[in-house]
Structures are given as structure tokens and as C-alpha cells.
């Protein structure tokens with residue numbers, strides 16, 4: 001078990017910063033998910049935690065001890081690689097054994113631990129097989145056994161499920177979370193899949209262009225995205241973002257754009273007028289309704305039936321694509337004009353200049 | 367009637383490829399079983415009507431008496447052929463071993479590690495692959511005369527290495543590049559770079575390494591240009607150089623074909639035993 005601190009970490013390749021001044025604390029026993037689009041520096045960050053890549057500058061602490069210059073092996077971590085990499089020329093048993101080969105443990109103790117780890121992820125009967133003879137899910141389980149057999153201070157997993165089909169991913173996801181909670185071992189899990197991040201993480205760190213955009217619990221990043229990017233990245237279907245301005249009108253603040261005018265309520269009711277603003281509202285908070293003041297007109301583009309509900313995908317007159325949730329079985333012709341309403345108190349307002357929410361006096365009170 | 371599982375175009379393509387490969391070989395090899403007069407006939411015979419092994423006896427230094435009493439005298443080149451066979455095996459074996467010992471770590475480092483000027487050094491390797499041997503023949507020859515290396519096996523080994531090393535390196539670099547990032551796993555498991563290379567990378571890349579080694583062997587086995595100039599007529603003669611005697615000194619097409627047949631045997635056996643590995647590897 002370990003608490004991991006990254007202090008002002010920079011990783012530069014040539015003139016390009018793969019990771020720039022990253023400060024990040026991973027608490028003891030937590031499952032932190034690093035989430036972000038391809039190329040944002042997730043793997044680079046992970047490899048620096050593992051000790052596989054040396055940071056250009058900055059410090060890495062394990063339980064307060066500086067490990068920046070120590071080898072991966074000394075850090076007592078276990079890693080599961082993208083697509084559950086294994087030594088292809090060794091059997092599953094030998095693959096797991098390689099984790100302990102340099103441990104100095106007595107032979108019979110090693111054997112017992114391998115069998116126990118194999119038992120735990122249900123790969124006892126696969127131990128004599130080569131990785132090439134295993135299915136994707138089985139390979140993933142063997143890779144997990146190889147990781148847990150070390151009894152490491154920290155698990156690092158870099159998109160281990162990315163090569164698997166949806167159903168298998170879902171069940172393995174649950175297995176991994178279950179293991180992590182049973183051992184109570186610190187785990188860092190890298191993914192670019194926000195559903196995976198939401199379902200697994202105790203906390204989610206959202207990365208973009210080598211920087212940490214926001215870190216928080218799934219509820220925090222979902223309900224209060226701190227940047228416009230986080231707002232658009234988290235949530236499926238994604239948050240609706242509508243550009244406009246905030247004007248003062250008879251003692252009230254009104255969000256105004258070409259499509260509609262919405263008197264503000266809640267936290268943002270007290271904000272200063274702004275010539276440019278982006279309004280964010282979750283599809284689940286929009287209801288289809290009749291036309292009238294405060295209703296957003298939209299032209300149906302497509303409807304996705306999810307069984308328990310339907311997602312209406314539509315374009316506003318000014319060309320913004322928005323989504324709203326409708327009851328299951330909802331139908332409408334493509335091109336039909338519908339209206340959606342939402343409680344202004346549910347909306348978030350971002351300053352496109354700073355990419356952050358507008359400052360308000362007392363957000364919690366609202 | 368059961369229909370074939372394979373489309374017609376595939377069968378045709380395979381047939382063309384096989385003909386393309388084996389027809390020239392067959393054409394030459396059949397001469398080995400024919401007499402001089404049969405070979406000289408026009409139109410040419412498609413196969414030896416009365417196959418006989420005279421040429422094979424002759425190149426090994428034996429007279430051969432045919433059933434009708436004709437005597438085919440032993441070849442005057444026989445000792446050259448025997449010597450050439452021995453030298454070719456020796457040179458090719460040494461060249462292959464030295465090439466692999468040099469190239470394995472070199473290709474690994476180029477394929478899997480970053481260091482300054484890597485790109486430029488790789489370009490130099492590629493350039494030397496693209497140089498035809500004749501272009502370096504004259505400078506090498508002058509150098510060899512000065513060093514007293516003309517007509518020596520050692521000299522031939524060194525010069526052949528200048529061909530095999532770049533080619534095998536180029537092949538193996540491509541092969542190593544395609545391996546998954548297994549070093550990271552090895553380092554987490556606590557192994558040294560050397561251990562990872564010797565005990566993990568090499569076994570993983572076994573097929574590619576074997577095939578690259580065979581290609582090196584074949585380049586050495588078939589090397590003719592340098593051998594013709596440097597070792598013909600000496601004790602260090604190789605099989606291709608010795609065989610050329612049947613072409614240039616005493617034209618003996620049947621014996622030339624017989625020794626050619628002989629020179630095809632090692633590559634043939636190697637290809638046969640390695641087919642599993644050839645099918646397994648991919649240099650893509």
C-alpha cells in the first residue's frame with residue numbers, strides 16, 4: 001500500500017511537453033482513474049510512476065520517500081499493460097512466475113503464491129497454456145494474476161481492457177474493482193473511455209495536453225466540471241454546450257443566444273454580465289415540452305433508442321448539436337421541430353476565455 | 367464432385383509462382399543427367415531420356431562407364447569442386463556466425479533504444495545495402511593486394527561480412543521493431559537489460575532470427591563476384607568460383623549442372639527444415 005505524490009512533473013520529448021507541470025496525489029488504497037483523449041500524456045504519466053520513464057524534472061514520492069531515481073523493480077509496483085501484454089514464449093504459469101523470479105522468496109512459497117493468485121482470478125486450468133492459446137479475456141486474467149502475485153504496493157493498469165468486447169470489459173471491470181477493494185491496494189487505471197472511468201474510479205483525473213484539467217470523485221467531475229473540456233468529455237450522452245452571452249435585464253440575468261433567452265436562476269443568477277458565455281446542460285436534465293419563452297427550439301437529426309429511454313439528437317437554429325432524453329419508444333420525423341426545457345438552476349455557465357465556470361458569490365448556498 | 371476450396375485465381379497465382387521459381391532450376395538440373403550431345407540438341411529435350419549419373423561421378427573425380435561402354439572421364443576440375451564445397455561451407459558457416467553475433471545486439475539497439483544520430487547511422491546501413499558489390503570491388507582488391515589477403519579464406523570472410531551484416535541488420539531491425547513493449551515488463555520484473563535481451567527478446571524473436579541467419583548464410587553461399595576476383599584458382603576457392611571453371615575454362619555443361627545441383631542442396635535442406643519458422647515470422 002502506498003500513497004503516491006507527483007510534484008511538478010514535466011516530461012519533454014524534443015520541444016514537445018508530453019506532460020507539463022503535473023501535481024497529483026494518489027491516496028493510499030484508492031483507485032484513481034486517469035482519463036483523457038489519445039496523446040494527452042496518460043501513458044507517459046503512468047510510465048513515470050512505474051519508473052519506466054524518467055521525468056525531465058519534478059519529483060515522485062512513494063509514502064513520502066523520493067523514488068524519482070529508483071528502478072521500476074525497487075518501487076514494488078505491478079503493471080498490466082495495454083492489451084494485457086505477456087511474455088509470448090512463456091506459459092501462463094511461467095509468466096506469473098517471472099513476477100517473483102527476482103523476489104528471493106523460497107521456491108515452495110513462490111509456487112503457493114502463484115497457485116493462490118491463479119485461483120483468485122480463476123486461471124488455474126490455463127496455467128500450462130501459452131499466451132497465444134488464450135482468449136483476450138483469459139490473457140487479461142493471467143496478466144492480472146501476474147500483477148497480484150507480487151503483492152505490490154501499487155497496481156498500474158494502462159488500458160488493459162481496450163482490446164476486449166463490451167460485455168467482457170464490463171465483467172472484467174467489476175472483477176478488477178472487486179480485487180482492488182479486497183486488497184485495498186492503491187491502483188492507477190488509465191483509460192480514454194469515460195464510462196470506464198466513471199464506473200471504476202474512486203477519483204478521476206481528467207488529462208488534456210499533458211495537464212491535469214480536473215481531479216475529483218465521479219460525482220464531482222460529473223456534476224461540477226471545472227473546465228469546459230471536462231464538461232464536454234464526461235458523461236454519455238455528452239453535456240450540451242450552447243454559446244451565447246449573459247445580459248442584465250430588469251434586475252435579472254438572462255442567458256441570450258440566437259436560439260432562445262433564458263432567465264438565470266440558482267448559482268449563476270448573481271453573476272456579472274458577460275459578452276461571451278457557454279451554457280452547459282446535461283441531456284438528462286432537458287425535457288421535451290411545448291414552445292414558449294425559455295424553451296429551446298431544435299430540429300430532430302436522429303433518435304437513438306436505448307430500450308429504457310431514447311436520446312433525441314437535434315440541431316438548434318443556430319447550428320449547435322444538442323441531445324435530450326425522451327421516454328423509451330419516443331418517435332419523431334427527422335427534421336421535426338421540437339422544444340426542450342430545463343431548470344435554469346441546473347445549467348452551468350462557462351467563460352470561453354478562461355474555459356472555467358463564471359465566478360459566483362455563493363455557489364454552495366444556491 | 368466436390369468443388370475446390372480455393373478460388374481459381376489463387377491456384378493460378380501459386381502455379382505461376384512455382385513455375386517462375388522451379389522452371390529455371392529444373393532446366394539447369396536436368397542437364398546434369400544428360401550427355402553433352404543430348405544437351406546440344408535442338409529443339410532442346412524437355413527431360414533426360416536416358417538419365418545417367420556420369421556428371422556426378424566426374425565432378426567428384428571418378429571416371430564413369432555407361433551401360434553401352436562409353437567412358438566419361440573424371441573432371442580435371444574435380445579437386446577444385448571438392449575444395450570449393452568445403453570452403454563454401456566453411457566460409458558460409460563462419461560468416462553466418464560472425465554476422466549473427468555482431469548483428470543481434472546491433473539490430474536490437476537500433477530497433478529498441480533511442481540515442482543521438484540514430485537516424486543518420488541507420489541511413490548509412492541502408493546505403494551500404496543498396497551498393498552493388500562490383501562498385502567496391504576495385505578498392506577492395508587494391509587493399510587486399512597490399513594486405514596480402516587475396517586468395518585467403520580470411521579475406522573472403524571479411525569481405526562477405528560487408529554484404530551480410532547490413533542486410534541481416536536491416537531485416538532484424540524491422541523484426542525487432544515490431545515486438546511488443548516487453549522490455550518495460552521485464553524491467554518491472556527486475557531483470558537487467560542483458561537478461562531481457564538474451565532470455566526474453568531472443569527467444570521471442572527466434573523465428574525471425576533463424577530466418578535472418580539463413581538469409582545471411584545464403585548470401586554468403588551464393589557470393590560470386592568477390593570470390594571470382596579474389597579466390598579463383600587458389601586454395602581458398604569457393605563453390606561458385608570453382609563452378610565457373612566449367613563455364614570459362616573447359617565448357618562442361620553436364621558437370622556445371624551437376625555441381626550446381628550440389629550447390630542447391632544446402633539451401634534446399636535449410637528451407638525445408640525452416641519452413642515452419644518462415645511461415646511464423648513477419649517482418650511487416
Ligand SMILES: Nc1ncnc2c1ncn2[C@@H]1O[C@H](COP(=O)(O)OP(=O)(O)OP(=O)(O)O)[C@@H](O)[C@H]1O
Pocket residue numbers: 013017018036037038039040041042043044045192
Ligand atoms: N518516446 C517518445 N518520444 C517522443 N514523443 C513521445 C514518446 N512517447 C510519447 N510521446 C508523445 O507524448 C504524448 C503523450 O503520449 P502518451 O503515450 O502518454 O499518450 P496517451 O495519453 O497514453 O495516449 P493513448 O490514449 O493514445 O495511449 C504524445 O503526443 C506522444 O506523441
Ligand SMILES: [Mg+2]
Pocket residue numbers: 042043044158
Ligand atoms: Mg497510452
